[in-house]
Amino acid sequence: MGFSKDQRAEVEEDKMCSCWEGSLISFWTRSCKEETVVEASKGAKPVRTQSQPQSPASFSRRNVSVQRVFSDSGKGGSIPLMQELEKELIQNSNVRFFTYNELKAATRNFRADSALGQGGFGVVYKGWIDEMEGAGFKVVAVKVLNQEGLQGHREWLAEVNYLGQLHHAHLVKLMGYSCEDEHRLLVYEYMARGSLENHLFRSKQQAALPLSWGTRMSIALGAAKGLAFLHGSERPVIYRDFKTSNILLDSDYTAKLSDFGLAKDGPEGDKTHVSTRIMGTYGYAAPEYVMTGHLTARSDVYSFGVVLLELLTGRRSMDKKRPAGEQNLVEWAYSYLRDKRRLLQIVDPRLDGQYSVRGLQKAASLAYHCLSHNPKARPLMSDVVETLEPLQNMRDMANASYTYVAGNGVVENANQQVRLNGSSVRQPETSQSNGNGQIQTIASVADATKNI
Numbered sequence: 001m002g003f004s005k006d007q008r009a010e011v012e013e014d015k016m017c018s019c020w021e022g023s024l025i026s027f028w029t030r031s032c033k034e035e036t037v038v039e040a041s042k043g044a045k046p047v048r049t050q051s052q053p054q055s056p057a058s059f060s061r062r063n064v065s066v067q068r069v070f071s072d073s074g075k076g077g078s079i080p081l082m083q084e085l086e087k088e089l090i091q092n093s094n095v096r097f098f099t100y101n102e103l104k105a106a107t108r109n110f111r112a113d114s115a116l117g118q119g120g121f122g123v124v125y126k127g128w129i130d131e132m133e134g135a136g137f138k139v140v141a142v143k144v145l146n147q148e149g150l151q152g153h154r155e156w157l158a159e160v161n162y163l164g165q166l167h168h169a170h171l172v173k174l175m176g177y178s179c180e181d182e183h184r185l186l187v188y189e190y191m192a193r194g195s196l197e198n199h200l201f202r203s204k205q206q207a208a209l210p211l212s213w214g215t216r217m218s219i220a221l222g223a224a225k226g227l228a229f230l231h232g233s234e235r236p237v238i239y240r241d242f243k244t245s246n247i248l249l250d251s252d253y254t255a256k257l258s259d260f261g262l263a264k265d266g267p268e269g270d271k272t273h274v275s276t277r278i279m280g281t282y283g284y285a286a287p288e289y290v291m292t293g294h295l296t297a298r299s300d301v302y303s304f305g306v307v308l309l310e311l312l313t314g315r316r317s318m319d320k321k322r323p324a325g326e327q328n329l330v331e332w333a334y335s336y337l338r339d340k341r342r343l344l345q346i347v348d349p350r351l352d353g354q355y356s357v358r359g360l361q362k363a364a365s366l367a368y369h370c371l372s373h374n375p376k377a378r379p380l381m382s383d384v385v386e387t388l389e390p391l392q393n394m395r396d397m398a399n400a401s402y403t404y405v406a407g408n409g410v411v412e413n414a415n416q417q418v419r420l421n422g423s424s425v426r427q428p429e430t431s432q433s434n435g436n437g438q439i440q441t442i443a444s445v446a447d448a449t450k451n452i
Helices: 005-010 056-061 078-091 100-106 150-163 196-202 213-231 287-292 297-313 329-336 357-370 381-393 435-449
Strands: 011-016 025-030 037-041 063-067 115-118 122-130 137-145 174-180 183-189 247-249 255-257 410-412 417-419
Touching: 100 122, 100 137, 100 174, 100 183, 150 174, 150 183, 196 247, 196 297, 213 247, 213 255, 213 297, 213 357, 213 381, 287 297, 297 329, 297 357, 297 381, 357 381
Parallel strands: none
Antiparallel strands: 011 025, 037 063, 115 122, 122 137, 137 183, 174 183, 247 255, 410 417
């Protein structure tokens, strides 16, 4: 997977904001010299946010494409046209308007100790807004756009366009916006537990308090439902930047998709794809999209497969600190996903064996199909949801700290008894706690479960 010589000459590394708990994320995109397509909405009056979800189909039908509205150069008459487009989008968004001073007060004058994170988009602050009709104050996250760069303006518009009209339990709620003079701000529901990326890779407590197997599968299912909702239209909404830093968690670890700055309406009619500038995070973007710029809903499915693999292994999609052959997670782990014995060697060691063996195998098989280089061989996100739902209640928990008894279908360890389909004989408990001991235990689990 890679760029052609001509593409490589046009590619530059950019920095984009992905969530309010994250730092700068490496981002690969073509140079922004070419003109692009901006999606606009027309003909609706401003209304308050509705409590009932809208389907992507109803959203897409109200959209029209405004092509070549402005170029990335930011020169000439481009800015006035852009300002007119902003007005159109804002008038059609079902979100609340805030004045700049209201959000300045909500964040205590954008004080440093209110900052939740910073990225290429700008800074995100924790704030408190006064809800209407005497409901009291509500905690929110306020994203402040950097006052430079037209790309950031595009993403701000896309956020208002999509999140302002799409409502679902697994999409972060856009509560409002501010657009005064040069100031561009967005107001979101506050996600108390931050990003999945932080919990997997950055949290200071990740070693002591890793995400449990059940929580990981619940997060995978929630994120899958969010994508399935976006894709669930004759003309799907393609998310285009699905990654751990864009999956936010509320206080109950409910997963919600955030950051719709790169979202795109899918193909219409007999068209099979959307041709667009290559934008996405390296390590997550589908290979056919990187090579051709052809974007489909199956591009999101590939990205989901990468995130699912990160949940299974506890490794980043790209990690330059790893040995040369292990830096690209998909390239390193893909061959393990279909081998029951070898699969257990790549499971996140922080799980300490506390995972469903059958669930692991089914999740690995799902990741394998999502990561197919043939887009048509990848499942639909609705199929992904159907595959993940039964995994939520599997209780055949392994424990890599112990070896196993499986006489009449029972696997035992010092803490629990678990029923499996299959049998083996009791083995003595290993006394080794180093890497070799762990590998021996994994082999025992594979023997006990190879017929599942």
